[in-house]
Amino acid sequence: MELNARIPAGPIEKKWDKHRFEMKLVNPANKRKYSVIVVGTGLAGASAAASMAELGYQVKSFCYQDSPRRAHSIAAQGGINAAKNYQNDGDSIYRLFYDTVKGGDFRAREANVYRLAQVSVNIIDQCVAQGVPFAREYGGLLANRSFGGAQVSRTFYARGQTGQQLLLGAYQALERQISAGRVKMFPHTEMLDVVVAGGRARGIVVRDLKTGRITSHAADAVVLATGGYSPVYYLSTNAVGCNVTATYRAYRRGAGFANPAFTQIHPTCIPVSGDHQSKLTLMSESLRNDGRIWVPKEKGDGRPANQIPESDRDYYLERRYPSFGNLSPRDVASRAAKERCDAGYGVGPGGLGVYLDFADAIQRHGRKVIEERYGNLFEMYQRITDENPYEVPMRIYPAPHYAMGGLWVDYNLMSTVPGLFVLGEANFSDHGANRLGASALMQGLADGYFIIPNTIGDFLARNAPGGISEDAPEFAAVTDEVQQRLNRLVSLKGRRTVDSFHRELGKIMWDRCGMGRNAQGLREALQRIPALREEFWKDAIVTGEKEDYNQSLERAGRVADFLEFAELMCLDALNREESCGGHFREEYQTAEGEAQRDDQNFCHAAVWEFKGAGNAPQRHIEPLNFEYVQLTQRSYK
């Protein structure tokens, strides 16, 4: 597997301009001869499909939900970063670049991150022009708030519904192209495999979820924007349908999977309340602008929070990280919460919780201001827990949230399979080993609006349009494999529900490949996952028919893929013998309990190549060179 990142030469601030000039262009009259498949209609997919259609390409767009507007991006709450420096507080493209590289614990590619920071400013312009109702000041200008891992205020937001509003902007742009006949939309359709022919990605095989019918689609290029895989942990902040199928299937067809072990555990989520639970709810990081995190100083202090006096409280983030305090980055904040709870200071049922307290902020700004800032989040909290956060502090605990890992891509966002591009959370991207808050929305829209519409042209211009149809034998072969797999799934008439397998897998992953990892635990997981998978293929229950609307079958297919993919995650975690960002190997920590990187041996992206079922995958590396941001021990003190 060759890993050529294709980073343009020259100074970092000139690379993207230079590259855009050097790329080949498709003549406007020829664009309509090219067809592009885009899988996924989240921020990355919807913006890409709309923008490419505007350029004149023929686009087919797919999503598993009944409408493109429901992609999981809709749930993003807190905001989107951009280096506008509207606050005159010292922000710049360079600072956003620097914060992101450092926040990612030096495991991202500098050139990509710089470009991301550069186009961040265009994103805000674009979204405002589309009618995204961002929050504004009384003077009519755009408002900002702060997010973790930064000391400037650069986050744009639309109440607690930023993702929704950005996605509606992209969705509306997409619907405009659908009505103009330039995008053909396939909602309620799940991609089950990629077709590679002549060494290029030439199409996909999909299942119409309403009828169960399998069809294939050929194109000149395939773009995957299928989001993240946090539900591998079963409980996560993601939508329950988020899955790894599209990217994992592409991996099996030759696309390298980079850093699968890099997952983000978000510090502020509503704690688990019982066995019935199907998902965890995030309480946006923006709350840390005003909320203070603490636990009692005394172990097992049973007093209600409000009766614990100031002197008996440990504001551990402020204590340990005085300069970033409650706005420490996510990996740091999550670990600190785990450390306090493991040491016996946690609050709430099972001691798995810490307080996020707004009493000071309410006193300082008044309840009305706090309501305006976070009203919908407070409501959501109350609805779930039946507690009123205006009166008692919230109880929060970390939960799986985001996948930094994903399919490896070069500077053009192309995977190791020519013609297969990967955008948004689905690629391994720009966040290294830890993503900063409000940077995923930025990356998804950067990829979709501003990068892929340029870079795909360079690929297409080098390849004549067409030349293959769905009748080609390569399509028949993949369709056949897909059918066989579905036949196997639908014939599972064992004794255990698919859901129970998913839960068990989730528990293995959370305990052994979650916030803290060690060699022994990972080795155990690597024993248990294949055994669980074997049991799944013997004893799972899948009801209903294959050629029918069948939610049981949909879920079974996704869980089956998680059962394979989880092994790759553990393997990656085991092989990376260092701690960095969200990947915390307990064996590698500083005396103060911080992540200890090993730049000598691990300053690289690990990229896994599929070597056939039953064979060990091969680990490759893309070395990371830091020319602009000096490799240092990350400090938020």
Place this chain on the structure above:
Amino acid sequence: MKITLNVWRQRDASSEGSFETHQLDDVSPDMSFLEMLDVLNRRLEAEGKVPVAFESDCREGICGVCSLMISGQAHGPESGTTTCQLHMRSFKDGDTIFVEPWRAKAFPVIRDLVTDRSSLDRVIQCGGYVSVNTGSVPEANSVQVAKENADKAMDAAACIGCGACVAACPNGSAMLFTAAKLAHLSLLPQGKPEHERRIKRMVEGMDAQGFGACTNHGECQEACPKLISIEFIAKMNRDYIKASLLPEHTSSELLKAQ
């Protein structure tokens, strides 16, 4: 808690449906309504029976996919709450609950509790957007927007497209959905240039998709999980009349100029 569930089962749009009764004996008040249905479905699966089809994804009240008529109320008894945010503590031990799909001409049933709401997307295709291409836009702060307008636009833009308003309306009207999108865009300077053209096309589109007329029942506002106000419908009606009074050639030319 003990709950008796009467759940609507229906093979597809052309089949007849009927209620199926299930008894659940071990419901926790902390469960969400959908988690309660999960429990039922896992039990059905374990018995080798086909589980009840219903949709959910985000399970936090924002994607708009969950859509249940719960004992005659869209999204159940709590105001400003989606089905996925409804918790069993809103019910009493021993309650009997009826669960049905959205019922509206424009939302044919796909299976059990799942309906086809693509008609809402097609209303958006009639102009529920600002016609700007990627790239050619002014600097974000070059146009100031009064905070009140931005806030009001956000109130309207909060719509999650679930269709509860349509399901709750005796006429199956999509006025609240359409009016909310129109208000969101027309309250902002960026959406103004196309306003007249947009309103005419969307109102016509709404009719073409088989949604009914509005006869001021106000049920839509009650059912809306995002508490979107029917004031927006009044605004749409006023604006529509204004747009219709535009000289004929202007509006038809505008319509043609895709």
